[in-house]
Amino acid sequence: MGITIKGKSDGVFEIEIELSSTYAEIKNAIQKKLSRNKDFFSGTGARIIFTGKVLNEAQKKGLRRMLEMDYGVIHVIFSDETAENYENRDVKIKRAAEPEEEKSDGRISLLSKSYFNAKSIIVPHTVRSGQRIECEGDVVVLGDVNDGAEVIAGGSVIVMGILRGLVHAGAMGRSDVAVAANTLRPKQLRISGKIAIFPEGEESDVPQVAEFKQGTVVIRSLRPQQKKL
Structure with missing residues (x-):
């Protein structure tokens, strides 16, 4: 499966990454799941937080770019990042x-x-x-x-x-x-x-x-x- 998406309050969505997943599997799983609801995220101010497997900086940038350009989601944070890295965006x-x-x-x-x-x-x-x-x-x-x-x-x-x-x-x-x-x-x-x-x-x-x-x-x-x- 690669990922699990959970809807939370105030437009926050948690994407839990399985520890055994490769980066390619993660991207493919996100594209497959979100493409079914592409219009839902666009322009809604949705926020996504990634939990589970820790990714490197290049992988994080790749996911952020994909989510913004393909789905209009600009609020993306990873659970291993500190609050200071994300607040006041x-x-x-x-x-x-x-x-x-x-x-x-x-x-x-x-x-x-x-x-x-x-x-x-x-x-x-x-x-x-x-x-x-x-x-x-x-x-x-x-x-x-x-x-x-x-x-x-x-x-x-x-x-x-x-x-x-x-x-x-x-x-x-x-x-x-x-x-x-x-x-x-x-x-x-x-x-x-x-x-x-x-x-x-x-x-x-x-x-x-x-x-x-x-x-x-x-x-x-x-x-x-x-x-x-």
Whole structure:
């Protein structure tokens, strides 16, 4: 069997890993069980805790990436991790504007499977509502990221237009990443697994970059350097 899934209170699910299971068996068992209820986890704020067999860091990252990209689950913890490693994953910041409304049927489709294993990619157009970009490296979008679109990157994300959709930089655990845009107005921003919620506020008229530093999301302006005459 490999795993046993138990539902708990407040949207918490325990996945118990059998001690004799290999990593491949664990992944296959999770995919088989969760694929039957894929829509149940997506967007519900579900939290998953793994118990039983202890996995190494690479295996943990692989499971976290699979659960986020395939099932929309971003709250994942392993029983051998300390509480300090997991608490305060939701980080609020104090700058943003209400994103523009865009009609969407709520469905997200992967734009191109060839992007995923790339070290870095350039998307030469706007990422529209319902489209999703996945890449192990950095992503540069020569256009906007609309509300209802998603960009998931193992590295940094640069948007040459308006960022209104969901962006996750450092999705595989890297913390030396950033999200930059000409206009930073995301529906939701994630950096290294931390969630930044953008409250209503004034828009900036200069490009900005968001980085995760010392437990919080820091946003700074990228003001062009003035030439001296």
